[in-house]
Amino acid sequence: MKLIAALLPLLLAACAGAPENVAYAAQKSAPDRAAASAAKMVGKPYKYGGASPSGFDCSGLIFFSYKQAGVSLPHSTAEQRRTTQRVKLAELKPGDLIFFDQRGRKNSHVGIYLGERRFVHAPSSGKSVRNDTLDNPYWKKHLSEVRRPSA
Structure with missing residues (x-):
């Protein structure tokens, strides 16, 4: 009887399963996880050629965020x-890549869509990763196309 009383709490704990938030995270799609990863990088510095939290360029942020989600994308x-x-x-969905034409160059900048008309990107030297809106007149004017990784 003492053995049953000692083992009962262990058996009940084992049946409880994973915490709800762990199970929920496993259900999220790779694009959703990539968008969430990019959102966590807001405030990190811009660094030309950078693809880590110590510094990002625009394509490096995409490369890093999708890598965190288990998807391999090029870094350019x-x-x-x-x-x-x-x-x-x-048809824009979280995790989609948003390309912009800047300084007369087609598709020269990229960000990742979060939802609700917001996207994250690493803008330029001297600035940091930021969360912006597609409703901003500048981004509206320079938006070139939306593309989706096959994740």
Whole structure:
């Protein structure tokens, strides 16, 4: 009887399973996880060629965020564009890549969509990773296309 009383709490604890938030995280898609990873990098410094929390350029942020989600993407804006599928703006989902034309160069900047018309990107030297809105007139004017990794 003492043995049963000692083992009962252990058996009940084992049947409880994983905490709810762990189970929920496992159900999230890779694009959702990549978007969440990028959002956690807001405030990290811009660093040309950077792809780690010590510093990011725009494509490095995408590379890092998808790597955290278990998906391999290239670390160059041009290659990220080439290896993803174009989608309509109306079909935008969290984790989609948003390409912008800047300084007369087509698809020269990339960010990752979070949802609710917000995206995260590493803007330029001297600045840090930020959360911006697609409703900003600058980004609205320079938006080029939306693409989706096959994750």
